[in-house]
Amino acid sequence: MTSPQPVVQMTGISIEFPGVKALQGVDFRLLPGEVHALIGENGAGKSTLIKALTGVYGIDSGTILVGGEERVFAGPARAQQAGISTVYQEVNLCENLSVGENIMLGHEPRRFGGIDWRTLRHRAATYLDRLGLDIDPASSLSAHSLAVQQLVAICRAMVVDARVLILDEPTSSLDADEVARLFRVIRGLRDDGVAILFVSHFIDQIYEISDRMTILRNGVLVGEYLTRDLPRLELVSKMIGKSLAVLEQLEEAPKRSAVHDEGATPALQAVGLGRRGSVQPIDLDLYAGEVVGLAGLLGSGRTEIARLLYGADRPDAGQTVVAGTPTRLRNPRTAMDHGIAFSSEHRKAEGLVGDLTVRENIMLGLQAERGWARRIPRRRADEVVERYIELLGIRPADPEALVRNLSGGNQQKVLLARWLATAPKVLILDEPTRGIDVGAKAEIQRLIAELAKDGMAVVFISAELEEVLRLSHRIAVMRDRAKVADLVNGDDVGLDDVVGLIASGRAS
Amino acid sequence: MSTDQISSRTAGGTPGVVARLGRGLRLDRRYLPVLGALAVLVLMLAVGQARYGNFLSGRVLSNLFINNSFLIVLAVGLTFVIITGGIDLSVGAVVALSGILAASLFQSGWPAAVVIPAMVLVGSLIGLVVGVMVHVFEIQPFIATLAAMFLARGLSYVISLSSIPITDPTIVWLSAYRIPVGETWTITPSGIIALSVVAIAFYLLHHTQFGRTVYAIGGGDQSATLMGLPVARTKVLVYVISGTCAGIGGFLFSVFSRSGYSLTGVGMELDAIAAVVIGGTLLTGGSGFVLGSLLGVLVLGLIQTIITFEGTLSSWWTKIVIGVLLLVFVVLQRVIAVRRR
Numbered sequence: 001m002t003s004p005q006p007v008v009q010m011t012g013i014s015i016e017f018p019g020v021k022a023l024q025g026v027d028f029r030l031l032p033g034e035v036h037a038l039i040g041e042n043g044a045g046k047s048t049l050i051k052a053l054t055g056v057y058g059i060d061s062g063t064i065l066v067g068g069e070e071r072v073f074a075g076p077a078r079a080q081q082a083g084i085s086t087v088y089q090e091v092n093l094c095e096n097l098s099v100g101e102n103i104m105l106g107h108e109p110r111r112f113g114g115i116d117w118r119t120l121r122h123r124a125a126t127y128l129d130r131l132g133l134d135i136d137p138a139s140s141l142s143a144h145s146l147a148v149q150q151l152v153a154i155c156r157a158m159v160v161d162a163r164v165l166i167l168d169e170p171t172s173s174l175d176a177d178e179v180a181r182l183f184r185v186i187r188g189l190r191d192d193g194v195a196i197l198f199v200s201h202f203i204d205q206i207y208e209i210s211d212r213m214t215i216l217r218n219g220v221l222v223g224e225y226l227t228r229d230l231p232r233l234e235l236v237s238k239m240i241g242k243s244l245a246v247l248e249q250l251e252e253a254p255k256r257s258a259v260h261d262e263g264a265t266p267a268l269q270a271v272g273l274g275r276r277g278s279v280q281p282i283d284l285d286l287y288a289g290e291v292v293g294l295a296g297l298l299g300s301g302r303t304e305i306a307r308l309l310y311g312a313d314r315p316d317a318g319q320t321v322v323a324g325t326p327t328r329l330r331n332p333r334t335a336m337d338h339g340i341a342f343s344s345e346h347r348k349a350e351g352l353v354g355d356l357t358v359r360e361n362i363m364l365g366l367q368a369e370r371g372w373a374r375r376i377p378r379r380r381a382d383e384v385v386e387r388y389i390e391l392l393g394i395r396p397a398d399p400e401a402l403v404r405n406l407s408g409g410n411q412q413k414v415l416l417a418r419w420l421a422t423a424p425k426v427l428i429l430d431e432p433t434r435g436i437d438v439g440a441k442a443e444i445q446r447l448i449a450e451l452a453k454d455g456m457a458v459v460f461i462s463a464e465l466e467e468v469l470r471l472s473h474r475i476a477v478m479r480d481r482a483k484v485a486d487l488v489n490g491d492d493v494g495l496d497d498v499v500g501l502i503a504s505g506r507a508s
Numbered sequence: 509m510s511t512d513q514i515s516s517r518t519a520g521g522t523p524g525v526v527a528r529l530g531r532g533l534r535l536d537r538r539y540l541p542v543l544g545a546l547a548v549l550v551l552m553l554a555v556g557q558a559r560y561g562n563f564l565s566g567r568v569l570s571n572l573f574i575n576n577s578f579l580i581v582l583a584v585g586l587t588f589v590i591i592t593g594g595i596d597l598s599v600g601a602v603v604a605l606s607g608i609l610a611a612s613l614f615q616s617g618w619p620a621a622v623v624i625p626a627m628v629l630v631g632s633l634i635g636l637v638v639g640v641m642v643h644v645f646e647i648q649p650f651i652a653t654l655a656a657m658f659l660a661r662g663l664s665y666v667i668s669l670s671s672i673p674i675t676d677p678t679i680v681w682l683s684a685y686r687i688p689v690g691e692t693w694t695i696t697p698s699g700i701i702a703l704s705v706v707a708i709a710f711y712l713l714h715h716t717q718f719g720r721t722v723y724a725i726g727g728g729d730q731s732a733t734l735m736g737l738p739v740a741r742t743k744v745l746v747y748v749i750s751g752t753c754a755g756i757g758g759f760l761f762s763v764f765s766r767s768g769y770s771l772t773g774v775g776m777e778l779d780a781i782a783a784v785v786i787g788g789t790l791l792t793g794g795s796g797f798v799l800g801s802l803l804g805v806l807v808l809g810l811i812q813t814i815i816t817f818e819g820t821l822s823s824w825w826t827k828i829v830i831g832v833l834l835l836v837f838v839v840l841q842r843v844i845a846v847r848r849r
Contacts, residue, residue, distance in 0.1 A: 056734070077736035092734040094727030096794035097720070105720055106737050114715030140538070156735070 005068060007032050007163055007195045008084075013052055013062035017405050020396055022048040025062070026221045028214055030164060035186060035196045037206045037227070039239055040216035041439055046199050047407070049216070050166055054079040054086050067163075080106075083163035087153045087170055093141055100124035100137030103155045127155040132181050147174050154182065158189075165189060166197045171205055175297050175463070183209050201436065203232055215239055236438055264288075265324045267457040268340060268426045270309060272318030279304040280482040281317045286426055286457040291448060293472030293489075294461045295498050301481035302461045303345060306428045309459070310342035311335040323425075336369065339425035343415050343432060345461075347408075351415045354404035358394065358414055359385045361403050365418040388417035393443060409436030416444070420451070427451065428459040433467065445471055465498055477501045540844055541788025542800040544837065548786075549803055552810045560817050566692030568813060573695065576809040577702035578603065578760040582780040583787070583801040584709045585753025588746040590784055591713075592725045593793025594649035596747065598638065598656035599754040600776035602631050604769070605660040606758025611672035611768025620678035627762075628755035634660060635751020639744030653747075657777070664770035671769035674762055683763045698760045705756060709798045722746060726793030782830055783808050786837050807833070 008030040015023045023045045030036050038046050051057045053064060055073025063070055066082055073079040076086065093102045100121045109119040124137040131151050141149060150170060157165055167186070171179050186209060190196055200206055206213065207227060215222040215238050222238050230238075266285040274281030279301040286292055294302045307313040309320065311329030319326050322338045329335045332342070344351050352361055362385050367376055385399045392413040394406075403414055412432060419427060429448070433441045448471055452458050462468050468475060469489065477485040477498060485501050487493050556563035573580075582599050589596045606627040613623045634656050641652040674680075686694040713719035721742045724732040733739045762768055787804030789796025811829045815821050 075736075076734050077738065080736040086734070088734060092728075092731040094724045094731055094735075094794070096727040097723055101720060105724060105735060106717065108717055108720065114711065115717070115720070117715075 004031055004033075006030055006065075007067055008053065009065040010049070010053065011063050011065075013049065013064070014060045015048055015052055015057055016060055020401065020405055021219055023052065023219045026216065026219070028221075029224075030195045030197055031212075032163070032195045033190055033193045034211045035190050035198050035209050037210035037213040038197060038199045038216070039206065039213050039235070040222075041239060041409070044216040044239075044407075045219040046216060047168060048219075050086065050168055050197070050199070054084060054166070077106075080160055083161065084166065085157035085160050085162040085164070086166040086168065087150070087157050088168050093149060093153055093156070095140075095142035097141060098138050099128070099135060099141050099144070099152055102141050102152055103127055103137070103159060105156075107159050124155070127158055128152075130158070131155055131185055147178055150174060151178065151182070154185070158185075162194060164195045164197065166199075168199045169201070170198075171200055171202060179205065201438070201441075203235065203438070206235075207232065239438065266321070267323060268309065269321035270305075270318065271321060273305075273308055273315050273320060274317040275304065275308060275313055275315050276317075278313065278481070279308065282476075282483040284309075284476060284483070286459060288425070288455050288457050289452055290473040291452045291458040291460050291471050293468035293475040294459060294478055295465055295468045295475050296478030296502055297463075300478040300502070302478050303430055304481070305478070306342060306430050306459060306461060309335075309426075310340055310428055312342065336365075336422070336424075339423075340428070341365075341419040341422060341424035341426070342428040343419055343430060345431040345434065347411055347415050352403050352411055355402065357400045357402055358389070358406070359399035361414050362388055362417045362421055365422045369422050384421055385417075388421060392417055392447065393440070409440045412436055413440070413444070416447075424456065426457045426459070428461075430461045431463065432460075433462060433464070441467075465495055469493070469495060469498065538795055539788075539797075541837065541841055542797050542803065544840055545787050545800055545803040545807060548833070549807050549810065552807065552814065556810070556814055556817065563817070566690065566694070570692075570694045570699075572806060572809045572813060573699040573702070575764070575812075576805050577696070577698040578757040578764060579776070579780060579783065579808070580702040580802055580805045581705045581753050581760060582757045582776065583783040583805050584705050584798055585750035585757075586777075586780050586784050587709070587787075587789055587796055587798050587801045588713070588722055589649070589750045590781075590789050590791060591722050591793055591796045592743060592746050593729075594642065594743075594746065595653060595781070595791075596638070596750045596754075597650065597653040597777050598634060598660055599750065599757065599780060600773035600778075601657045601660035601664070602634055602751060602754035603758040603761050603773035603776060604664045604771065605634075605667075606630050606755050607762040607765075607768035607772050608664045608667045608672065608770050609768070610759070610762055611674050612667050614674050614676045614679075615672055620676050623676070624678075624759060627759045628752060631755020631758065632748055632752040635748040635754070636744070638751065639747035642747060643740055643743045649747075661770070668768075668770060671767050673767045679763055679766065683766055698763055701756065701760060705753065706798055706802050713798055718742060718745065723794060726795070728794075779808060779830075780805075782834050786833060788837075788841070790841060 006029040008028070010026070010028040013023050013026045013028070026045065026049060028049060038049065040046050048057065052059050055075045055078055059072070064072060066084070071082065073082065079086075097105070103124040104120050108115045109123060110116060111119070121137045128135060128137065131154065133148065133151055133155070135144065135148060141152065144152070154167070154170065170182060174182065186196055186198070198206070198210055210227045212224065212226055213230070213235070214224045215235070217239065264287055267288045268286045270282060270284040272281040272283060282305065284292070284305070294305065296302050304313070308315050309329075311331050311334055320329050321327065327338060329338070329340070335342070353364070359381065363376060363381050366384065370376060382399070388394070389397050389399065394410050394413045394417065403411060406414065416432060433444055436444070445467065448458055448460060452473070460468065460471055472489050475487040475489055475493070475498065476483050477487065479502055487497070553564060582603070586596055586599065609630060610623050610627045613626065638652050638656045641647045641655070642649050682697050685697055687696070688694050713722060721732065721737045721739070724735065724737055725739055725742060729739055729743070761772060765772070783804035784796070784801045785791060785804070786807055787797065787800030787802070789800060808830060811833075812826050815823060815825050815829075
């Protein structure tokens with residue numbers, strides 16, 4: 001194949017962080033007018049490679065050619081000037097500014113030396129329109145959902161005449177419609193000759209959008225392939241370095257159905273629990289030994305219900321009943337005292353302390369439960385931490401590594417370990433598998449199933465319905481901030497039923 | 509969170525753009541703290557007028573500007589720093605340093621054309637040092653500016669321990685000159701300088717890329733860096749601006765007092781911070797307005813005026829009222845921030 005001159009050519013890139021070899025001699029190239037998927041498990045080095053290209057991290061060895069010239073960017077600003085724009089996984093915009101400003105910041109139109117606000121809003125509106133987003137450019141960014149903020153970030157990347165557009169997990173918080181719209185935009189840009197680097201954990205999406213892919217594993221290059229030449233299963237096995245048989249075994253968990261005895265007392269019960277403007281009053285029973293899945297689209301009230309159950313938000317209707325006794329969960333503290341744990345979907349902001357080590361993060365929950373005055377003996381702490389690092393396969397398996405330096409999936413595992421260490425009776429997991437790779441996902445799913453078998457009541461929230469169906473004993477379907485159905489999972493419940501309920505609010 | 513803003517319409521029908529631009533004119537929550545400061549100001553004027561009769565006169569209001577012009581300039585400079593999420597404790601000491609430096613230079617016969625720029629530049633220089641400490645060496649702004657405060661105060665003592673009167677004709681003229689506005693209003697050159705500083709700051713913050721970067725840094729400097737904004741330059745510049753404003757403040761204060769004294773402006777930085785906060789700027793950064801800071805200074809000045817009018821009250825009541833007001837405003841800001849979520 002006669003390939004045009006690559007717009008980006010990285011050769012022999014190595015980067016080392018204290019205690020972590022993030023990249024070892026990785027080669028990577030990006031051609032104009034292609035969508036190139038960068039694939040790998042958590043901690044494989046995808047984000048690090050991107051940050052090396054955009055100048056966020058310095059490289060320890062290797063060369064980077066951009067448009068044929070050797071370049072090392074001093075920072076994202078320089079990379080942007082050279083036509084390399086990035087939309088990061090965690091939306092990196094300023095919530096205190098307006099949507100329009102976030103799009104145009106750094107490229108404001110001027111008039112008489114000052115910013116021309118009218119033109120700015122007008123242009124921002126044009127970019128928003130191109131993505132089919134109908135929002136007011138003058139509105140504050142914080143007023144919008146994560147999905148909208150993500151699209152705004154992409155708008156921002158389009159403002160610079162980008163030769164290279166890097167999308168790091170752009171779809172992890174978008175629903176199907178939004179993904180379709182994003183893909184239309186990506187194809188349009190590709191046809192204009194833009195080189196697009198696309199990082200995603202969704203294999204279907206990779207096959208839908210990408211022309212070529214590069215696979216990384218543990219900081220080492222596995223290979224570069226044309227998407228159409230590489231079957232899915234082979235891709236996955238290259239990614240995680242395990243044989244296909246193991247994978248299939250992980251994927252094929254038997255279906256579960258309700259297991260609680262008639263007349264058993266729910267571990268946690270919501271009776272007409274609701275909060276105005278957030279979620280309409282709903283009933284929900286959680287039994288020991290059961291996984292209850294919350295299915296629904298983004299913004300359907302999934303997270304909101306979880307926050308009410310955990311006492312993070314105050315309900316203005318209904319009550320919570322813990323093991324048969326009506327109990328007011330005034331704050332997360334009280335909820336924890338009653339054995340209720342909540343792992344948030346925003347693991348960075350609402351869960352982990354990046355500057356503490358893995359050990360310290362895991363011990364936080366246990367120490368808080370015990371009271372700060374009574375220190376947990378170091379030996380016991382080491383035991384607990386070691387057990388969970390092994391159980392969950394946290395990588396690097398170093399209790400002293402800073403959580404900040406871990407990849408997203410491993411951070412999620414640390415968060416999970418923290419809650420598991422407190423041995424909760426009720427565990428609420430909000431998107432525990434978002435943004436993590438297939439292998440880790442299967443591990444976490446298996447773990448959840450085991451926890452339930454050992455007698456924990458689990459609430460499982462996920463945007464991936466297949467996952468909800470596979471894991472849950474019962475499924476509560478949410479739609480427009482209300483519960484529309486309560487399904488007992490079994491062989492007769494299929495994906496179509498749940499999708500139908502979400503779409504129409506009625507069984508199809 | 510809702511997804512209903514994302515309509516499912518395709519790019520085919522675009523009735524949006526024009527209609528969307530028209531909707532921009534509702535009250536933004538961000539303006540609430542500033543409106544609160546304005547409401548307090550109006551309320552105080554109304555109460556003063558009701559109680560003392562001759563309160564709403566041009567003389568009283570003109571004096572408000574004359575007596576507080578230096579504080580206005582300090583508060584404006586601090587607004588920049590506080591919006592980025594920083595703080596500047598050095599401004600009071602810089603006022604003293606700049607004043608005593610000028611007084612001693614005048615004493616040795618230097619002309620005003622040299623001394624006045626020197627007063628301003630000494631502030632800029634200290635600001636630059638602070639900015640470099642904060643940005644390059646990543647020292648907490650609180651500590652860096654605390655160090656600068658001791659440095660500036662110490663230098664003032666080195667220059668002179670006692671108050672030095674200023675007899676330079678330019679300064680004397682500036683302090684005595686009154687420009688009549690209308691029948692009863694007057695304004696001084698100091699007032700004009702202060703209002704010009706407010707106007708320039710307003711332009712910088714709201715109409716230049718530099719200003720927007722200041723806000724972006726307050727929203728999160730990690731994000732601002734990743735957005736490709738000149739974070740380093742901007743962070744240093746806000747301290748230079750604050751230092752420069754302190755230098756100008758020192759100049760205005762020496763015009764006001766016609767002397768330089770090393771004990772000038774002890775605690776003045778805290779008055780300025782109070783004014784900025786009452787004016788609706790969040791100490792956590794990311795949100796605030798220069799005009800709010802102006803209102804904040806006027807509120808503080810008016811408290812003083814009312815207590816003077818009252819006659820029987822000890823002047824320390826000023827501090828008590830400021831404290832209460834500050835608490836109320838901080839609580840108000842919290843309530844707004846929580847509601848927003």
